[in-house]
Amino acid sequence: MNTHTDFPGTGPRRRRSRGPVKALTAVAVVAAVAAGGAYATGLGPFGDESGPDPEAVAQARAFLADWSAGHLPAAAARTTRPDRAEEVLRGFTAGLDIDKPKLAAGQPEETGDGTLTVPFTARMPVTGLGTWTYTAKLPLREQGDGTWKVDWKLSLVHPRLSETEKFRLEREETQPVEATDRSGATLSAATHPSLAPVLDQLAGGGKGGGPRGAVELVDRATGKTVRTEASFGGEDTAGDDGPVRTTLDATWQSAAERALAEADGKNASLVALRVDDGEILAVANSPASGFNRAVSGTYAPGSTWKLVTSSALLLKGAVAPDDVVDCPKYLTVGKRFQNVETSEHPDATFRKDFTESCNTAFISLRGKLADAELGDVAKKYFGVGQTWHVGVPSYDGSVPVPRDATEKAASMIGQGRVQANPLIMASVTATAVSGTFHQPTLVAGTEDTTATTPLPPKVVAQLRELMRATVTEGTARVLAGLPGEIGAKTGTAEVSDEQDNNGWLVAHRGDVAIACVVEEGVTGGGSAGPVIRSLLSAVPES
Incomplete structure (x- = not known):
């Protein structure tokens, strides 16, 4: 059976839960707000007097x-036609079931006569289907009072949206994919509710099962399809070859789902995988239905990213664990950075900076790395930003070259435009403690096109020691006392002025690496810490 939703129109619409939207869009908000501040102070690449007006660029990014954050009245107020803009933006996202859009601005283009164009790339996740990606242009016009506004046109939402043509979402029902864990035990949304979005996406064992649908461009007058803009899913062959055998472990999966109850009802997700081969043991999301945030989410990883930053510094001998790297309360690089609860550790060693997660100390070392070096290390040694073939759609991370000094400072502590998710950070942890990247996989036989270089044994030994000390005497003491030699790193990721920080924690024990994020969890140790403690308490040492 096919179902469809019109935009804008009068067709049936499905009410979306607003709960999981906030933190996933917050990465875009933080990046854009930070960028706007940089442009306003002349720190951005367009701050030159001979280039585009920084105020226009800031307005476009804002x-x-x-729009990304769902603040549609605010977005519309930045246009020349606020009422119409809000109506269209709301109809577009709701009518097409678009959840957590991500909009990345490109290089501004001066068009003369008081106008400016900012191209952008839109990644529109269509709920339950996949991501629709396209490019469009944002026109801006200088107003009589010297301010800038977005010059409202339907085509800025999508180049083919017009007064004569609109979009419609078509959904086709499909048979659910049957799956088993690594030992042959049956997996279903009934027995493991948190797997619902994973099973919907699963495309292993020669199956193209799971949801299918398309975004169609249709004639407003006749309703006839003009063209298909995006298609999702493949041929429905579910059941042809029996159940899909996954790498999941039913014991780990059940324990992970129970552990997420420690998130106190907040949106949260978790991934556990094997260090020696990347096979995924558990993927858990709370709430259990909807978006697979653990694998497809986009978050600032916060201080858990210091595993990669530390690797980059240790690789080139830019710092050693016993070197003194002062940890003041504040450090200003275009904007003021601070530590959690404005803590400070005078005359701290780098080891202390790591175990106490000192932001200012890490930022003070930014000059030791070239602008592109953090991203290069992430890609070369950790596989971040390469294309992963996990077995379900995944977001594989992004570490852009910083646009200015402020953004470089932020990237040192996993903020700015650095983006990851629990799958990525579990893999980063596994690579850090073993030295070798293994593409994470959910089903056997997935293609592997990644190419990485092993970390030197000395760097691996240093990272393991730093992570162990974080548990025994640092911010991950929540895991102290559990069986096994556990290493960990906490993270607190800023979202926006209107939201509490996201809480992160990554850990390893034996042959398993784990990553957990709790949206608006405030601190990693206080929110993600109890989740991982519960998980490790419920499963045997591996």
């Missing part, structure tokens, strides 16, 4: 940030 519009995209508001």
Whole structure:
């Protein structure tokens, strides 16, 4: 059976839960707000007097940030036609079931006569189907009072949206994919509710099962399809070859789902995988239905990213664990950075900076790395930003070259435009403690096109020691006392002025690496810490 939803129109619409939207869009908000501040102070690449007006660029980025975050009245207020803009933006996202759009601005183009164009890339996740990606242009016009506004046109939402043509979402029902764990035990949304979005996406064992659908461009007058803009899913062959055998472990999966109850009802997700081969043991999301945030989410990883930053510094001998790297309360690089609860550790060693997760100390070392070096290390040694073939759609991380000094400072502590998710950070942890990247996999036989270089044994030994000390005497003491030699790193990721920080924790024990994020969890140790403690308490040492 096919179902469809029109935009804008009068067709049936499905009410979306607003709960999981906030933190996933917050990465875009933080990046855009930070960028806007940089442009306003002349720190951005367009701050030159001979280039585009920084105020126009800031307005464009703020519009995209508001749209991404679902702040549609605020986005519309930045246009020349606020009422119409809000109506269209709301109809577009709701009518096409778009959840957590991500909008990335490109290089501004001066068009003369008081106008400016900012191209952007739109990644529109269509709930339960996949991501629709396209490019469009944002026109801006200088107003009589010297301010800038987005010059409202339907085509800025999508180049083919017009007064004569609109979009419609078509959904086709499919048979669910049957799956088993690594030992042959049956997996279903009934027995493991948190797997619902994973099973919907699963495309292993020669099956193209799971949801299918398309975004169609249709004639407003006749309703006839003009063209298909995006298609999702493949041929429905579910059941042809029996159940899909996954790498999941029913014991780990059940324990992970129970552990997420420690998140106190907040949106949270978790991934556990094997260090020696990347096979995924558990993927858990709370709430259990909807978006697979653990694998497809986009978050600032916060201080858990210091595993990669530390690797980059240790690889080139830019710092050693016993070197003194002062940890003041504040450090200003275009904007003021601070530590959690404005803590400070005078005359701290780098080891202390790591175990106490000192932001200012790490930022003070930014000059030791070239602008592109953090991203290069992430890609070369950790596989982040390469294309992963996990077995379900995944977001594989992004570490852009910083646009200015402020963004470089932020990237040192996993903020700015650095983006990851629990799958990525579990893999980063596994690589850090073993030295070798293994593409994470959910089903056997997935293609592996990644190419990485092993970390030197000395760097691995240093990272393991730093992570162990974080448990025994640092911010991950929540895991102290559990069986086994556990290493960990906490993370607190800023979201926006209107939201509490996301809480992160990554850990390893034996042959398993784990990563957990709790949206608006405030601190990693206080929110993600109890989740991982519960999980490790419920499963045997591996």
